[in-house]
Amino acid sequence: MRWYRSSAAIAVAAIMAAGTARADITVGFVTSLSGPGSSIGIPYGRGMDAAYAYADTVDGQKIKLVRLDDGTDPSTAARDARKLIEDDKVDILIGTATTPSASAMMAVANELKVPMISLSPLKASQSSDAWGISVVQPPPLMVSVPVERMVRDGVKTVGFIGFSDAWGDLVYGGAKRAADAGKIKLVATERYARTDTSVTGQALRIFAAHPDAVLIGGSGTQAALPILALAQLGYKGKFYGTPALLNADFIRLGGKAAEGVVVSAGPVMVAAQLPADHYAKKISLTFFDAYKRATGQVSTNAFSPYGFDTWVLFLDAAKRALTKAKPGTQEFRAALRDAIFATKGVDGTNGIYNCHPGSAYCSDQRGLVLVRLVDGKWTYAP
């Protein structure tokens, strides 16, 4: 038997030497293709299709992509992460659509020491021996950028209306910080629920306070509800919002009332209008091209570019890690993690990425531009 085993080993070694010198890099990708998170998870998946069409090798090294669905369930996400690491021996994890699921995956990544790039916001401060980062812009920035713009536009008094949930709290927090710093004055604070059928009461309250501008802390189509209610009352002030308003249905429902709304957005949303020297211009056009090739459609959603950016981050780090260790080994995982946390000045569709240990976010305020709704289209408003 001995001769058999050794000759088999020689044969395998010969095949490997003839093909690639090293094993393939394996990437484990988890997203929500079903469940309530799928409206975000499916576009993330398409973004990954585009990314894989854009580059399936790094430095001549083949990349293998293993995909799993988490059904918007954190325990499934954690199980997926464990399966990918233990059965598929992935070198890196990417995922997933909701913060609870992404956090669950992150816990597994930290435990089994595999690097991870999260598609959802994570807790901003983390210990310096964490194994992952998040590709999205830090949520507080999504609020402070439009709030700073309000100040620049000469807005003195602000009314806030937002969801009575964590997202509403976050947007309110952004407005509150500016108010505490004396930049603006919060004259009305109102809340509503995602399932509410009417916000007339809240709108009346805001209308009575006569703010110069109203900050919207809702998301999707329901963000149009207070704008419509205030317009019906005859409110003439300005509206500001966050990327949560970037939604085709918001524009359809908001109609004339939503015209002129200013929101913060990833630069990719207005890529065609960006000046030629803007960092996001070239990479965004590359993304649109790859998306078209991969899916046959034109990308309009706000989520697919994030899927693409995780890949850009990964490719850059993998290139550096490959000089240190062989894929498929624990050394490579560690080298990849170090390379991710040492990322400097990588241009993505949603920001310039500079990562450092101890922080979950790599993006800064350059990852957000301001856009205004003009004639039913988001227009770059620098």
Added chain:
Amino acid sequence: MNAQIAAILAMDGIATGAIYVLIGIGFVLIFAVTRVIYVPFGDIAAFTALTLAALETGHVPGTVGLVIGLAVLATLLEVAARLRARRLGGLPRAMLLTLVLPLVPVLAAWLAAGRDLGMAGRVALSLALIMPVAPLLDRIVFRPVADASVLLLLTVAVVLHFGLVGLGLLFFGPEGVRTQPLTDAMFTVGGMNFSVQTLLIVAASIVFSGLLFLFFEFTLAGKALRATAANPTGARLMGIRPATTSTIAYVLASLLAGISGILIAPVTTIFYDSGFLIGLKAFVGAIIGAMASYPLTAAGAIFVGLLESFASFWSSDFKDAIVFGVLIPVLLWRSLGFRESEEETEE
């Protein structure tokens, strides 16, 4: 708060309340006839809105799959029950009711896919599609345990609600929808803007409550329903079949829920799980009516709508807490008035 603000809030509250009236009356109707506190009732309303939205965008609505699945399941149960009892004589008629009749609107929706039916056609088709859902669920879920205690029926209804929410996600997807307004028209009276949509909601609520009253007073089926509600055993002795009355009750109640779903669809975004909260608020109205009185339920539902509207002005953070907090004093007052529960009188 000045008079104008109060007037706007009152108008808004009445419009919201009008939607709760329809659902609240449905609650009372089903409870009176079948003793089921029909928790998934709000889901029926939400599903109607989702059906209408799907028809509007030219898709085959998820209700089609839901109705087909339920009809097949109900028919299988019916056949099995009749085989076991060796009573196959009534089978063709039962098949007609549980299989053929529910599949008629399904077929219509299939044929209409991609065609423009006009607003009236879409509304009618949505209502026709949603109407078989509750009666079929009644056949599958509640008929086998029809004589159980109110508490057991309630528990089954709660489970059914969670099942329906899951099915809603499966058939309608996670996206929220909002349909085109029935009308965009506005008019101004005394410096206040009214939307015709709001008036339409209130008018529909009044008209359908009125029609229900006429049905109960002047038709044999309506009288049979009232008789079953007043004394089930007596009604049965008089030759009123409880299975038939419960089916009629579910069809009628589904119609009410469907209409409220269609009225609410253009006003707000409806998700597959939006129905529960709407149903719960209507339920508060039905509790004020002691799950027995239609006029009191209507008044209670309007009161809930008004309370919600004013609470959203006074303290929007605590709006829902205020609305549901009202349940406690109402229940206290009701429990003082009715010491004997229905369960005890029946024994």
